[in-house]
Amino acid sequence: MQTTLESPPAWKVYLSRWGWGLGTALVLLVLVLWNYAQNPTSTEAVLASTVRQSTPLVLGALCGLWGERAAVINIGIEGQMLLAAFIGFLVNVWTGNLFLAVVAGVLTGAVLGALLAFMSVTLKIDQIIGGTVINILALGLTGYFYQQGLTTHGKLQAIPLGALAKIPLIGPVFFDNPPITYLTILLVFFSHYLLFYTRWGLRTRAVGEHPRAADTLGVDVYLMRYANVIFGGAIAGLAGAFLTLEAVGSFERAMTNGRGFVALAVMIFGKWTPLGSWGAALLFGFATAMQTQLQFAGLNIPHQFIGMLPYLLTIIVLAGFVGRARPPAADGVPYEKE
């Protein structure tokens, strides 16, 4: 016989959900502080690199998250990033304007998002195939139109935030970054707010969990899915723009290098939440930053092995090692109106 269940106190729920991540973060924090005491400059360098490396990952994860929260799986993040990186790059080469180039990248991502939404929401194609179409499309287009030897007119430069940038350790890591990196951190918090505290977020989550229920309450399921996938695409576009216009300053073939897929692992690791994804992206970024650091440290390990670190982490995460996370219930299922 079931009676009304007492729900456990909020902090207990929170701890059981996030305890693993919080514990890891705490251990890392102690390690970082200890390391900082030993060697301030290299610690700051590694951490700054961590934030930079994590930027495309967290953006990719946010893209995946907005799609999947509305029940559209997006494995085309890689392609969205790549084509956006390319278009952003070209626009900059032609116009010499960095701002226009970023906008072009974002729009490219959004257009590809609309394509994915059209395939998976309207045509109800298998979403994995839809995403693969985008990946192949992006790889083909960028490969075909790529010309060697082009470079951008400058890169987005770091903007130190006055006194904040002077705080030891934290300053150089968080408050002395180029614009897309700042924007990314803002987007994380904005996404968290949007998803959990607004009408838009509530409806998005409802559409991802039980679209029929949302439909019977007058929520337009198709509209919500389109809008979220396009929004996600725009975020992936920003990640692409980051790669060419903020990080590298030129375009190379297949330069996304699997980041779109690692981003999906980041999203899952972050349990489909923006803050969780940010934490996970930082961990992955840290693994990448350490990889560079270790190569310089002259350890007697072949650099290929060290280079595997982030991908190894991806496999561990995806193999469900970090505990069961529950995806949105309707994830990947096209909605059929009666």
Next chain:
Amino acid sequence: MSETLALEVRNITKRFPGVLANDRVNFTLHKGEIHSLLGENGAGKSTLMNIIYGLYSPDEGEFFIDGQRVEIKNPHDAITRGIGMVHQHFMLVPVFTVAENIILGSEVTRGFTLDMTRARKEIRALSQEYGLEVDPDAVVEDLPVGIQQRVEIVKALYRQAKILVLDEPTAVLTPQEAEDLFRIMRHLTERGVSIIFISHKLKEVLEISDRITVMRRGKVVGTTTPAETDESGLAAMMVGRQVVLQVEKGPAHPAEPVFAVRDLRVLDERKLEAVRGVSFQVHAGEILGIAGVQGNGQTELAEAITGLRRVEGGAITVDGAPVPDRDPRFLFERGMGHIPEDRQKHGLVLPYPVADNLALVAYYKPPFADGIQRNDAAIMENAVRLIDEYDIRTPGPLVPAGNLSGGNQQKVIVARELSRHPRFLLANQPTRGLDVGSIEYIHKQMVAARDNGAAVLLISAELDEVMSLADRIAVIFHGQIVAVVKPGEVTKEQLGLMMAGTPAEEVL
């Protein structure tokens, strides 16, 4: 009179490919009344309600609300006109809180932020006004179905519903929860809410309704009141002929014991002991009924017997020989027939054709198998014969089983299992959710199986079913058999008390 009408629909017609689901249906709902809509599966009740709620658009017909002609094109229109619907399968997001579910689609905000404080307050106020206790912060998936249903009702009231459609609300409820629901329904009508109650349980309909409208094959057959009719009258209207509500059966002639369990112990999903030392024997030529409220170990018992769940202790024997643990095919090979609790999950492969479903238990043996190949001719021949013999209403043997109505899906299972002339039949909730016509048919078939010498184990939560069908009744409570009685020696009230946990010594 029109000023007292909350809702009137005129000449609603709805065609689906090949079916006339609603044929010029007229229906009126007075303010503050409970108007039941009764009919067999597929009679068009749900179609009519989905039209009223804007989920389907009718091919013809008009709506009037409070005497005004209105258009209802989608659920949003229905909601703004004060129509609320509690669907048979709840439309709740399981991972959302009660409050989130209730406000979804009609959110209150402060700026861009959801105003959950206000939402909670409004929900509490509604709960109090209508006597519907719900905790706004509870997560829906943690709640029992009865409470989830309450959330659905509050959800409709939150949208200021004045007309409430309840689509088979008692199908998922225990008898106690159903009583609770009826109390709430009466309370709601006192406050001016009008209710359309859909059901095919005749007793309930007679108990709760002010008026009753019966539908058959897409048409309204007639409207009556509980005072003017009784169960057999309603059943006749529904089915179009006299229905025998009382099962006709002669005395049992039990012979040798066929099937026995001794001191059986089984765990449930949460690793708690759900079956706690159950022993019984079923003899050839008798029906042993296991009566109990849902969730007292019946599901686990049935799964253990059929080899789907591990046996923790005790023994299951057939003809005196032990049944190996978790070997579902063992008993089938020795002549068991099984009508599972959930026909859609465990009884049928819904996307498969009816013909394949009818061959499902013996597909690997001749005549259905020819070496490693299927023998399609034999499968078809078997299907054609059983469809005819068991009166399965399907457009053809190659139609997916999922396209059939619930009653006909169940008939597919009954045909498959009984056509093998089982020595032992396990029937778990064999008539759940079915209309009187199908129930009558399935009961007849089970009695026929008994008279042919089968040992029948019937598990049911329906008191009427156990009382009329079983030759002996074992009452199960909290995983234990608390009494074994003969149906003629107890009243329904006594049985109900024992099912609810009152010790047998106090009752008998």
